[in-house]
Amino acid sequence: MIAGLFFLALPLVVSGCGLLSTGRLPQTPNLPDKAMVAGVPFFAQDELQCGPAALAMALQWSGIAVQPSALTPEVFSPGLKGSLQSGLIGSARRHGRVAYPIAGSEALLAEVVAGHPVIVLVNLGLSWYPKWHYGVVIGYDQERGEVILHSGLTAGEHLSSGVFLNIWQRSEHWGLLILPPGRLPATATEEAWLEAVAGLERTGQWQGAAAGYDAALKRWPESFGAWMGLGNSRYSLHDLAGSAGAFRKATLLQPKNGIPFNNLAQALSKQGKRKEALAAAQRAVDLGGPLLETFRQTLEEIKAQPPPKNGRRKKIR
Amino acid sequence: MLQKMIKPVSLFLVFSFLLLDFSAQTATAQMIDTNTAILAQKQEASRGRVAAFLGREDVRKVMEQHGVDAVEAQKRVASLSDAELAKISQAMEQMPAGGDAVGAIVGAAVFIFVVLLITDLLGLTHVFSFVNHKR
Numbered sequence: 001m002i003a004g005l006f007f008l009a010l011p012l013v014v015s016g017c018g019l020l021s022t023g024r025l026p027q028t029p030n031l032p033d034k035a036m037v038a039g040v041p042f043f044a045q046d047e048l049q050c051g052p053a054a055l056a057m058a059l060q061w062s063g064i065a066v067q068p069s070a071l072t073p074e075v076f077s078p079g080l081k082g083s084l085q086s087g088l089i090g091s092a093r094r095h096g097r098v099a100y101p102i103a104g105s106e107a108l109l110a111e112v113v114a115g116h117p118v119i120v121l122v123n124l125g126l127s128w129y130p131k132w133h134y135g136v137v138i139g140y141d142q143e144r145g146e147v148i149l150h151s152g153l154t155a156g157e158h159l160s161s162g163v164f165l166n167i168w169q170r171s172e173h174w175g176l177l178i179l180p181p182g183r184l185p186a187t188a189t190e191e192a193w194l195e196a197v198a199g200l201e202r203t204g205q206w207q208g209a210a211a212g213y214d215a216a217l218k219r220w221p222e223s224f225g226a227w228m229g230l231g232n233s234r235y236s237l238h239d240l241a242g243s244a245g246a247f248r249k250a251t252l253l254q255p256k257n258g259i260p261f262n263n264l265a266q267a268l269s270k271q272g273k274r275k276e277a278l279a280a281a282q283r284a285v286d287l288g289g290p291l292l293e294t295f296r297q298t299l300e301e302i303k304a305q306p307p308p309k310n311g312r313r314k315k316i317r
Numbered sequence: 318m319l320q321k322m323i324k325p326v327s328l329f330l331v332f333s334f335l336l337l338d339f340s341a342q343t344a345t346a347q348m349i350d351t352n353t354a355i356l357a358q359k360q361e362a363s364r365g366r367v368a369a370f371l372g373r374e375d376v377r378k379v380m381e382q383h384g385v386d387a388v389e390a391q392k393r394v395a396s397l398s399d400a401e402l403a404k405i406s407q408a409m410e411q412m413p414a415g416g417d418a419v420g421a422i423v424g425a426a427v428f429i430f431v432v433l434l435i436t437d438l439l440g441l442t443h444v445f446s447f448v449n450h451k452r
Contacts, residue, residue: 191359198351224358229351259354266348290357291349298347 025142025161026106035113036139036148037061042155043068050152051075051083054119054134055091057150058178061117064095082132085121085174092178093199096208100177100185100196105165107187108175112140114186116177120149123170130170137175181212184219194225201229206236224253228260235267243267251280258287262295269302277302360399363407368395 040061045053045068052071059066074091075083089099102111102118111118118137125131135151140161147164151157168174177185181200184193197212210233216226231246244267250260265281268274281302284295368391370376377387 191355194351194355198355201351225351225355228354232348232351235348254358257357259349259357263348291353294347294349301347 024145025109025140025147025165027142028106028109031109031113033143034139034141035109037112037115037117040117040136040138040150042150044153044155048081049076050134051088054136054150055088055178057136058117058119058176059092059095059097062097062178062180064097066095083134085176088119088134088176089199090203092176093203093205096181096200096205098177098179098181098193098196098200098208098212100179100188100192102175102177102185102187104173105168108137108173109140110186111175111177112137116179116185119176119178120168121171121174121176122164122167124167127170132171181208182215184215188219190216190220190223190225194223194229198229201232201236206233209233210237222253224250224257224260227253228263231260231263231267235263235270240267240271244271256287258284258289258295259291261287262291262298265298265302269305274302274305274307360403363403364399 040057043053043056049068049072052068052075055071055075056066056068059071071091074094075087077084077087085101089101092099102108108118108120120135120137122133122135123130124133133151135149135157137147137149138156139148140146141148141158144158145161146158147161148156148158149164151159179185181197193212193216197209197216200206200209200212210230213226213230213233216223217230220226227246227250231243231250234240234243234246244264247260247264247267251257251264254260261280261284265277265284268277268280278299281295281299285292285299288295371380371387371391380387380390
């Protein structure tokens, strides 16, 4: 009973910071007083089409020539009379762009300063009478206390930061960056960036994914996930030698993890390097873990392949 | 009667075929995708974090004060699935005192969290839905 009461009290403690809304943008000493993202086109939205319009603005800024109407079938859910956040993310990926969610006003300002427009989800109504809306933040001005955004029918609307923070708060300060894969967010964390780039893999955007992992490795050269991703992307792009190189690097970073050895074995085997492939596959099996069954299958498959004849490489599919 | 049964049975069949198809795919495609690789790494990390948390001296003391056997608690944590551990680890990250800071004083919320986690593990309470109760 007492324990139950304590538990009820816990969420209040955890979310306590959310109650302290000052109605002003955070003052960050490292950031300039005002900033504006150049080159973000404006599309006036059709009725209910704020999602496709906001995404089209961000995509065009990122170098993809696309009109809002072309995005509607990918983004808009007619039954909901609106667009879901996941719809925007999925559509951005289909166009080879990394969709990177951010949260909070500090991240928002930092991204604007870095020259990245931010799609924001705001609730123009109240929590019990919601009017959800997407806009694109393109600038801010601390002195005048304003946020500047493309929204609805207004290009470059100047909104008081107090109002903006109130309507943005209701989406828990949800923002979305749409970036070319080679361009890291100013507030990027390794984990979140890798997750965002891996999303490109699921839509078969291997070229973009490889560029995203490359960008990750420039910032975090020892990133195991980025080396794995690079290996997988290169493999899918038929760059087998490059793929094997990336997986090898991953095995050096995590020598007790069977996963990179398994993939290395695949890449080597496809190149016809049977002996090396067998050694890597065996290593994966020896290391074991939850994916042991897959490792075993890899080993069996490579064993079952006949050794290549001298001087002849296995043809790459 | 038959009419009533058709829907659940066909749903069941659909799902079993889906599963069949899935396992057939994993049996041939043996490249492990990036998501799985990242996830495996994350799971390893959260397992380590929770174990390290329970191994801390101050946390141990809290457990002792409440008559909880630290070794038993560790064993139960080891029996949790990856998803369950990820949830605990996530909850630990959100705690105000921070679960990682070595030597940090166990704050009130952390204290409650630990006690509830332990009592859950021991089957005395049922606050965290992700804790498996040993019978």
